[in-house]
Amino acid sequence: MKRFFHRKSSCQVAKDRLKILLISDRVNCSPEMMEMIKTDIAKVISKYMKIDAENMDIQINAKGNKGTRGAKNPSLYANIPILDLHKQ
Numbered sequence: 001m002k003r004f005f006h007r008k009s010s011c012q013v014a015k016d017r018l019k020i021l022l023i024s025d026r027v028n029c030s031p032e033m034m035e036m037i038k039t040d041i042a043k044v045i046s047k048y049m050k051i052d053a054e055n056m057d058i059q060i061n062a063k064g065n066k067g068t069r070g071a072k073n074p075s076l077y078a079n080i081p082i083l084d085l086h087k088q
Contacts, residue, residue, distance in 0.1 A: 049083075049086065052081035052083055055081050057079040057080075059077045
């Protein structure tokens with residue numbers, strides 16, 4: 001059975017921070033801004049359903065869809081584990 005309310009190991013936290021730093025560097029978005037985006041998304045979605053905010057993954061991909069002038073626009077991807085579809 002998966003433990004939902006466990007603390008991440010320091011190795012996992014460091015790995016997550018490095019991943020955020022590398023992604024944010026590619027699209028010119030600071031790690032602090034990425035954390036604010038992640039926090040805001042978690043707050044909004046938590047109004048409607050129960051999520052596992054500790055294990056959600058937010059990424060900005062520099063290889064997005066082509067924009068109006070043919071340039072690639074960054075895309076935001078969110079992987080948010082849903083614990084319950086009904087807010088309690």
